[in-house]
Amino acid sequence: MAFEPPQRLLRALGETRRSGPEGPDEADEWLERLPELARGAVALRELTVERVQAPGGRSSLVVLVRRSDGTPAVLKLAPGRARPEAERAALAHWDGRGAVRLLDGDDTGSASGTDGVLLLERLHPDVSVRSLPEAKALLEAAGTLRRLWVEPPADPVFETVAERTGRQAEAMRATAAGGAGIGALVDAALAAREDLLVQPPEALLLHGTFRQSKVLAGERVPWLAVGPDPVVGECAFDLARLVRDRVEDLIASPSGPSITRRRIKRLAESLEVDQARLRGWTLFRAVESGVRAGRVGRPQDAELLLEFAGWL
Secondary structure: OOOOOOHHHHHHHHHHHHHOOOOOOHHHHHHHHHHHHHHHHHHHHOOEEEEEOOOOOOOOEEEEEEOOOOOEEEEEEOOHHHOHHHHHHHHHHHOOOOEOOEOOOOOHHHHOOOOOEEEEEOOEEEEEHHHOOHHHHHHHHHHHHHHHOEOOOOOOOOOEHHHHHHHHHHHHHHHHHOOOOOHHHHHHHHHHHHHHOOOOOOOEEEOOOOOHHHEEEOOOOOEEEOOOOOEEEOHHHHHHHHHOOOHHHHHHOOOHHHHHHHHHHHHHHHOOOOHHHHHHHHHHHHHHHHHHHHHOOOHHHHHHHHHHHHOO
């Protein structure tokens, strides 16, 4: 079978070329090796391939497969930039509680030279919590996220919120210094980050990139999270991305700012997170995403995100 990457993945990989410093193009190298990696992973695990999932994700190739006993599963292949081994470690630690279950062991990929490959339980890839009415979707997503907030493993295998946002802050400063006309918002976001890092209330394992589309329908339980980019830090950081879900609808609504304030209050109260800290991380993450979108050539997304950030 030809393991053809969907256009969505190709576009996202193209953005990585514009988002970082010049150097060896890891994305192109990974794409060249992808058919060989996929065939090796399928053969090692004695899988039967059904099809490549489309439109799929922005950071990995997702292949629907069946195991030798006929059990449906998902084979996921991701480049090193997507930190697949951190995802493996987080999924192993959660062990199916609130998240998709990892089906192969820690050494399956590295033993065959196909690191960056994950074999996962099959969920319903076309049914996310985003398909529900907005209020119900937020409720179900928040409940799923709560189950993921656990003590991290003893070994320090995950980066911290301070480390991740530190890299992001450097990129934001560089973009603002280039005359992008966003200096005031960037300054506010960076100041919020500095304040929030002074005394974080907890250090738990977080999903890292949680939103409604990352929660898929399952068989074991109704909803399970997929696609983590795990990080260790406070819960408000994880919840902040959920605040701006369906941002295009918020921007289109004349009541967008008040809806956003109510959403922050509701989510903070339901998950016992400090409202001010949630607002602060929502501001930082919205500005960071907006700046990055502009940097990689998605001006419409950048405009939406920065307008949303201005409400905070």
